[in-house]
Amino acid sequence: MDKEAMASQGWEEVEHTADWSIRVWGEDLRSLFENAARGMVSLIEGKAAPEQSTTEHTFELEAPDLEVLLVDWLTELLTLIEDEGIIFSHIRVAQVDDLKLVAQASGQPGGAFSKHIKAVTFHNLAVRRTSTGYETVIVFDV
Numbered sequence: 001m002d003k004e005a006m007a008s009q010g011w012e013e014v015e016h017t018a019d020w021s022i023r024v025w026g027e028d029l030r031s032l033f034e035n036a037a038r039g040m041v042s043l044i045e046g047k048a049a050p051e052q053s054t055t056e057h058t059f060e061l062e063a064p065d066l067e068v069l070l071v072d073w074l075t076e077l078l079t080l081i082e083d084e085g086i087i088f089s090h091i092r093v094a095q096v097d098d099l100k101l102v103a104q105a106s107g108q109p110g111g112a113f114s115k116h117i118k119a120v121t122f123h124n125l126a127v128r129r130t131s132t133g134y135e136t137v138i139v140f141d142v
Contacts, residue, residue: 010035013043019142020117025135029066029096032127032134033073033103037091040074040140041081044117048087049110055086056106063099066127070136073101074120080105087111117142 010031011024022039026032059076063069080086088107095102119141127136 009038011039011042013039014137019121019123020140021137022140023135023137025130025133027133029127029134030093032136033070033096033101034091034093036070036074036136036138037077037088037093037103037105040077040117040120040138041088041091043115043140044081045114046081046085046087046111047113048089048108049085049112050108052108052110054089054106055084055109056104057086059101059103059105061101065099067122067125069096069099069101070127070138071120071122071125073103074138077105078117078120081113082116084109085111085113115142 093103123139
């Protein structure tokens with residue numbers, strides 16, 4: 001996916017010396033968290049196993065602050081990606097408020113990945129309010 005296409009989706013890859021990094025934005029926290037998940041999933045370049053049926057997951061998370069909530073959310077997805085090989089084709093964040101997140105994601109297990117992410121990091125992570133919504137930069141350990 002080219003940089004222009006990524007930017008229209010609420011995220012873009014940014015250069016980082018050793019790891020991967022994306023800048024994410026959204027008009028509200030719900031769209032910011034959704035765009036962050038889609039950006040992370042896109043980075044790993046997975047291919048679904050067509051013979052597998054779709055599996056659905058519901059997430060309900062709480063955290064002491066937005067940064068922890070964001071890392072916890074992405075880590076939950078990453079765990080399913082790495083442990084079950086799920087290629088997420090649909091991600092919907094229904095709610096992010098009062099430091100709680102409710103979301104659904106669906107995809108096919110048994111996928112193959114050309115890239116892997118070891119962890120979502122807190123390196124310089126700050127969810128910032130802007131004049132158009134929210135934005136952040138997320139660094140992934142690879």
